[in-house]
Amino acid sequence: MASDMREFVLDDAARPGRAVPDALAGSAAWANGGPARVRRRIWLDTFDWRLYRAGLTLEQAGSRDRAELVLTGRDGAILAAELLAAGRPPRWPSLVSQLPAGPVRELLEPVAGVRALCPVVRATSQVTELRALNDDAKTVARLAVDRMSVTFPARALLPARLTLTPVRGYSGITDRIGAAMTSAPGIAIAPGTALDAALAASGRRAGQPAGKGTSVQLSPSMPAAAGLRTVLTALLDELEANVPGTIRDIDTEFLHDLRIAVRRTRSVIKLCGRALPAGLATEFRPEFRWLGDLTTPARDLDVYLLAFGRMTAGLVAASPADLSPFHDYLAHSRTLQYRRLAAGLRSARFARLTAGWRAALEGVRPPGKRPTVAQLAAARIGAANRRVLRAGQQITAASPPESLHQLRKGCKELRYLVEMFGSIYDPAERWQAVRELKALQDCLGAFQDAEVQGSEIRGFAGQLLATRGVPATTLLAMGEIAVGLAVAQREARREFDGRFADFASHASQARLAGLTRVAAA
């Protein structure tokens, strides 16, 4: 059905009042198809454009009291549509899990995941329909003339968009009409979708901003300080982009990405601070530490709540319902922590930090051509690698969990250095060079998550007991979860020796050393 449709744009800004635009006159005999309809339209995507990247377009369209959600694929074919309950359209942003159950939600769930759907464009369309007639005055094709005005993200008026659809059994003549239209002055084949056009008119592009994983482009020979300035500015952009979504609590990924930007900034300052102007690192390190700490309690509760379903599903003795007081408690604590976090992100201290940091970065001037990015990368990656090796070799069966946590931090730093300087290396070699490191990190991550969550659940149990009349069954069920966490932790601990040995192996170390040496040479 969709493959039958042809889309054009009509540039008739000069005389838009005409029932049949002048440019159409030569292509067919046209009749008016009825009064104009007004359609309110909202296009939706996640903050990081997951739908767009998956080739999907989600639109809510309709009148004030009758709207539907329509999901289309790459070729414009409708994959699913859902009529929305009258008078109760979803309030955007909305998590996919909060949409009415049905095929649209089913198709979106695996794509959007935990991310909320946010309006990316709001517009109003005036749609009139024209009918192309043959010699018998029979309708052989319909032409929707859509005059759209965009209201968000910026105000813009679009050239009319024409959609030509054949009546069943009349595709031959419709092809001829379409061809005639294409050659008429003022009419052109539409270069993209209506969403693309609306975004372009408001100065945006689908897929932008791309969210985390935006890799900055460095060159091996640029001065190190200039490279660091580029990296740190990109991280600051990323951090700031995620602030409004965190404050509004749109979905849990905003805070997650904000924390990643903070952690990476701290790593760069800590590991490469000496390549920056004197005093910069010492001035901002404590402030970023404050920011990191500010975000930790809220994120910990997010992690707990996100894993809650999985944890209850693993219960053997207790029933999931036993845990609902625990869930309520976590949800309540999360609300409080997010409030605290939002206050911190609105504070003068935070504003001073970001504004001051941006000004400081803008003022960074490389003292000379050396060291280059590649030299700095080789030195820092080498040092971080040696730290990981040293810390790992000291770990024995008797080492406390804290020593593994420290090792995990070191691994994260090493990994981030490789990623941050990644654009100067061959992508395939880079991937090879961190393979064993990744596996080691997974193991350490599993160990620490289980350890932290295990100790937290003991804390939660104490608080529940002290502040609320909690049933014994809830505590018993929490005990079962604690057991599960302890088992997971022991498993990860058992795996550790093998993973570390792989990482420290001659082959793995040679790949990492080879990577940095070549670029720095």
Place this chain on the structure above:
Amino acid sequence: MKVFATYNIKGGVGKTAAAVNLGYLAARDGYRVLLWDLDPQGAASYLLRIKPRVKGGGRALIHGTKPIHAAIKGTDFDGLDLLPADFTYRNLDLLLDSAKQPARRLAALLAPLAGEYDAVFLDCPPSISLLSESVLHAAALLLVPLIPTTLSVRTLEQLTEFVGTFNGHRPDVLAFFSMIDRRKRLHTQIAAELPGQRPEFAATVIPALSVIEQMSVQRAPVSAFAPRSLAARQYGQLWGEARQRAGLTG
């Protein structure tokens, strides 16, 4: 999918007018409707402004060398499609005769459309033939227009007797008086008395009205070009009865 057929051995009694108007009204109710113009004269196709032509002709359709849905045309009305007439339909009897199980052939041809349409209307030429037998086997409800004469009642009796000889599927019959002339005393008398006496009769009658004749000038169903006319109202009521009799639901 419910199959309706407008049927009468006699010509010029209002079969095509009923098929086009009821088909239109069914589509307006939101059903997906296909009207098959089985008459080589192509009156229904003409009324819907569609050329009476099918690639490959009746042979390709009956023998299944061309899938039926490839010949379907969209009308000017949402939800109403037409399978046009073709001049070769005049040989449909011969074509059916050479097919396997000719009496079941039409039903078999329509079966694959069940997912696409809620209602099919078959508009038959006036005759008694292999084609009409095949139509009677395919239809769930026969819509039989009758001119109110004593003879027409005899026609209805013959039809119900004939249908009664079928084993297995037997179509239900809904007869209605058509082209009632108010100036003819016999017409009004018969139209007033008979419906109560036989269960096949509809309560609704279609009077002789010039706006119905106008269809061939307007080339559209009356309810489309004269929605407030008496004719539109009567066809609306008749459709209500037919829909209920056929058990067509939401």
